[in-house]
Amino acid sequence: MSNETQKPVIGFTCGDINGIGLELIIKTLMDQRILDFCVPVVFANNKCLNFYRKSIPDSNFNCTNINQFSRLNPKQVNIYSVWEEEVTITPGELNETGGKYALKSLEEATKALQEGHIHGLVTAPIHKKNIQSEDFKYSGHTPYFKTFFNVKDVVMFMVAENMRVGLVTEHVTVEEVSKHITKESILSKLQIMQQSLQKDFGIDKPKIAVLGLNPHAGDEGLIGKEEIEIIKPAIKEAKNKALVFGPYSADAFFARGMHEKFDAVLAMYHDQGLIPFKSLAIGEGVNYTAGLPAVRTSPDHGTAFDIAGKGKADHTSFLAATFECINIIHNRMGHADRNRNPLRKISARMLANAVDERIEENEG
Template identity: 80%
Template sequence: MNEMQKPVIGFTCGDLNGIGLELILKTLGDHRLLEICTPVVFASNKSINFYRKSLPDINFNYASGKDFSRLNPKQVNIYPCWEEEVAITPGQLNETGGKYALISLKEAAQALKAGHIHGLVTAPIHKKNIQSADFNYSGHTPYLKDLFGVNDVVMFMVAENMRIGLVTEHVTVADVSKHITKESIISKLKIMHSSLQKDFGIDKPKIAVLGLNPHAGDEGLIGSEEENIIKPAIKEAKHNMLVFGPYSADAFFARGQYERFDAVLAMYHDQGLIPFKSLAIGEGVNFTAGLNAVRTSPDHGTAFDIAGKGKADHSSFMAATFECIEIIRLRFGYAEMRQNPLRKMSARILANAVDEKIEETE
C-alpha cells in the first residue's frame, strides 16, 4: 500500500442469525467511508439482500465479484463466499449460523494473509455453534494466531482513554493461574510494547501490570503468583521497556491510576474487561496485537435477542472500522520512519522532549 492508496478493508459476516450483517449494512451505508477505504464484505449477495429488506432507510449499493484486482473503489464490494440458498433465522442459535460464519471467516482471513486486503473487521460469532473440525478455538484471536503462524498474540481492548491487554483470554477461572507464567507475561508485554509503538504511535509507552490475587497478593499473604511469577517478569521486562506493578486491580481502576499509563496488562478476561466496559470513553474495540496484519472487532457479541429487528447499535462496529484504518496508516508511517534515519531521530527527540516520568508507587 502506498501513501496515497485507500486501504482495502475486509468484513466478515459473523453468525448469520446474529446482528453482524445488520452492523455491516448500517456502517457501510454511510458512503463517506468510501472516501477513506475500499470495503469488501465476505458473505453472499442473498444474505446481504435478506437483511437489506429489514433496513429500508439504508442506501446500500454494492458490486459483487471474486477478483481482488477489480474491486470497485467507489462502492461496497461483496466477495461471494457461497451461492446456495441459506435459511436465515434471525435470533436463533443453530448449526447454519455457525457454518457460514466460519466460511466467511476462512475466506476473509486467507485474503488478509495473502495481502489481498489490508485489514479485517470481524463481526461477532457464537463460540459454540462455530465449533467444527476446522475450528477448534475459543474465538477469533487464537484462530488468527495459528493461521498466521505466530508464537503469541494479545487480545487488546482499546478505547479513547484506555488500552487493556490480557494474559489469558477465554479460560475458565479455575484454570487461569495455570496459564500465568513468567514467560507468558513477558511475551504479552513485548507484543503490547511493540504494538503501542507501531500501531498507536507512542514512542516510549508506559505499561502497568495488574496482580492476580486480591490486593496483588499482599506480599505473599494471599497467593504466591505475584512474588514468584509476576514481579520477576516485570523486573526482567524493565530492561527493555517502561513497565510498572503489580497493582491491586480494584484500587488501580477505582483511583483512576490507569489514566497515567498507555496500556494495562490484566491477568484474566473479567479482570480487564469489566473495568474496560465500565470506564472506557467512546466505543470499545477488540484489536489482535502481534499479527503482521490488522484485525479489529466490536467489543460485543451476536445479540440474538435483537437480531433481525433493525435495533442493533453499530457504534462499536463503526469504531472498529475506523480503528482498523487508523492502525494501518500508523503502521505504514512507522515503517516509513524506520527506513528513514532522520525521521526516526526526529521522532525520538520529540518524544524525549515531552516524556513524563512516572514514579513507581505502591
C-alpha cells in the same frame, strides 16, 4: 496500497448470520463518508445482506458483487460472494447454519488477508459453540488467527480512545487461570504490547501498568504467592527493555482512574480486564489482535441474538473497529501524523449518530 487513492482495502466477515453481524456491517458502510477512507469488501452473500437490509430503512447502501479482487470498485461497497447457495436465515437462533457460514466467511477473508488482497480485517461476532467443527477448534477469533499466521504469541488487546487493556489469559476458566500465569507468558505479552504501542499506535516510549492476580495484589503474600513469585520478577526483567510498572491491585486501579496515567494495562485474566474496559470505554471499545503480521479488529461484543433482525443493534463499536483498523494500517505504513488524519475529525460516535438520525427521518 494504490498511490492514487491511498485508501486501504478493508475486509469484513459476516459473523454468525443469525446474529447482528450483517446489520452492523450495513449500518457502518451505508454512510458514504466511509468510502473516503477505505475500500470495503464484505465476505458474505448478497442475498443475506438483502435479508437484513429490510429492517434498516435506508436506500444509500450501494454495493457491487465481485468474484475476483481485480474488479474492486473503490466507490462502492464490494460484496465478495463466498457462497452461492440459498441459505435459510433465522435471526436469533443458535443453530448449525449460523456457525457454518460464519466459518466460510472467516476462512475466505483470512486467506485474502494473508495473500494481501485486503490490507486489514474487521470481524463480526461469531458464536463460539456453533462454529466448532473439524476446521475450527478454537475458543475464539484470537487463537484462530494465532494458529493461521503461525506466530508464537498474540495479545487480545482491547483499545478505545481513553484506555488500552491487554490480557495474559483469554477464554480460560477461572479455575485454570493461575496455571497460565507464568513469568514467560507475562514477558511475552508485555513485549508484544510494547511493540504494538510503538508500531501500531505511534507511542515511542509507552508506559505499561501490570495488574496483580489476587485480591489486593496478594497483600505481600498473605492472599496468594503469584505476585511475589511470578509477576514481580517478570516486571523486574521487563524493565530492562520497557517502562513497566506494578503489580497494582485490580479493584482500586480503575476506580481511582490510574489507567489514565498509562498507555496500556496488562490484566491477568478476561473479566479482570474486560469488565472495567467495557464499563469505561464509552461504547467505542475495539478488540485488536496484537502480534500478527496483519491487522485484525472487531467490536467488543457478541452476536446479540436477542435483538438480531430487529434493526436495533448499536454499531458504534463496529464503526470504531473499522476506524481503528484503518488507523493502524496507516500507522504501520508511516502515515502516523494524526493532525492530518481525517479519521480523527469524524469520530465513531458522530458517524453513528448521523446514521441513526437518517434512519429516524426515513421512519418518520
